[in-house]
Amino acid sequence: MADGEGGIRYPFPDAPLEGEAIEVAPGVLWMRLPLPMALDHVNVYALDDGDGWTIIDTGFASKRGRGIWQTLLTGPLAGKPVARVVVTHHHPDHVGLAGWFIENGAELCMPRTGWLMARMLTLDVQEVPSPEALTFYTRAGMDPTIFAKRKEERPFNFADCVAPLPQGYARLQDGQTITIGGRVWDIRMGHGHAPEHATFWSRDDALVIGGDQLLPSISPNLGVYPTEPEADPVAEWLASCATFQASARDDQLVLGGHKLPYTGLPLRLTQMIANHHGALARLLDFLKTPHTAGECFPPLFKREISGGEYGLALVEAVAHVNHLYQTDQVRRELNDAGAWVYQAT
Template sequence: MEPTPLTYPHPTAPEPGVPVEVAPGLLWLRFPLPMALNHVNLWLLQDDDGGWTLVDAGIGNAASREIWDGLIAGPLADKPIRRVLVTHMHPDHIGLAGWLCERFTAPLVMTLAEYATARATWSDDRPEVSAAHAAFYRAAGLPQEAVEMVEARGNVYRRGVSPIPVAAHRIRDGGSFPIGGDPWRVMVGEGHSAEMACLYSARRGILISADQVLPKISPNVSVWPSEPEADPLADFLRSLSGLRQLPAETLVLPSHGIPFFGLHQRIDWLAAHHAERLALTRELCRKPSTVAELMAAMFHRALDRQQMMFAVGEASAHLNRLVAAGEIVRETGADGVWRFVGR
């Protein structure tokens, strides 16, 4: 299935540390990431006093800190960051939020579920956590060497996230958040993360979509060891339906890729993409099948460790969607591995 063509008003991405204006008082920053998805977009919205509201902070590593040092000494030297709004708790978004909040004495702004999950994930390094993760991937049918590799990782979240502030300003779905004299509506997106904050300005016709709608790739929608029976795909598709109520001419500012017009087309493609994967899942489950077997059917390429975990999560999300719909059942074999089969 080919994606519907989109329109890109800013076809060239900025270089790291070089702000680009995409609308009056709204700057686009791009930061590198040390992974296959090699960048994340951040957004600076100018406040009435000349300072900035920062949307997302970049991953917590030395390369990102160096870029921020250059921005703070250069383009942002006379315009401080007044608050740090983090769309969700993934390291590429929250990584340097605490570091920046401390540097500017700025408050952290998040939804409650994202903030609480970030605090818990950052703090929890009990060995029981690694053991539970290993049990999840073992039940998914991964080979023992892959399970051991996961178990040996420890708390990798903390390695990419600076200490999280002990307090935050809470934003809620449907609430209005004023920035630079404009009310930005908080639209919570679920599925990719628990309570991700997207921001919509009706006056400007702009949606900061975070990871909910991306122009080139499907956002990762995964089941994780912390909630093995979750149904994130239902949450994701429901959230897409809410965003589709926005005007078709909305300018979308995504966290990955480049700004685009074509919100409705992109949402329709994402829904169709998951419908195709659900059809593949139904077909595979005509006989008892493991998560690992569905993963192999979905992803026809070599996967590194991080990609493998995302792929297991994606396969599990489609299986759990059909379990919740009553179309298939999950059975645990004598070997402890889950197998899914149609009713």
């Protein structure tokens, strides 16, 4: 869902080209890797530790991604090795090449939940959708044409774009500090977009590494999946945004996982909270008449959803109806097709 951008400032309006880097603070390089989807890039960062680099997130595991990293290593990274990989959260565009760097001598640092999720999902290769997944899509009210196609297709597997992770790693914990690039950073965990998503807040200057938790002009996907069909990531997201407000300052340069670095974090957090409260209010009004989650796109997204966006929209719709259901604002019952139908109480 798009948000307003009033008061948000972008000190670096031009993104780095493929294989290039932009220095956004002393010893901090901003780079980009391509993604094969509507959101066509992920931001990655390299922080200079003297005799090597710490990189923040990695992009997908692909031949093209490895080639871009080789160009970066011999170019902007000046031939110094990557000694440490810090992964903000377990999603493939952030953890994809972590295992490749570890094979080449780097240390892996990430939250425990992220490591467990990524390692489990890379080992869980499925050639056909699981019965649980098909039940989940049915309960969500997936479009019958899309459901029929999904039943016959090989599902997305983490192993398709995430290199195998090592058996061991260094855990990042909420409330700890970590030294990267000559700075001491407070680790603060967010939730909602991903469980235990690490953000980093510099004690030495006005830098924040926000991953997907603190994006500028878009809200990250808050999705519910077959692995935890009754989850309420919306509640977790709103609670995290409220917690971060105590640490946010206007002068902080936020380095996010997508889009542009920006300042104006206090306003941005207010916008993100208001965005989802607004979506929930529109959804609750919409549910004065009964609907499945799959029928709730109009009040949530206010635009046509098609193609590759459908799956992400569906899991986000489930997240929002789950929140209303778990806060007793709607009731639900199964219809004849096996889908949950929600109605305001």
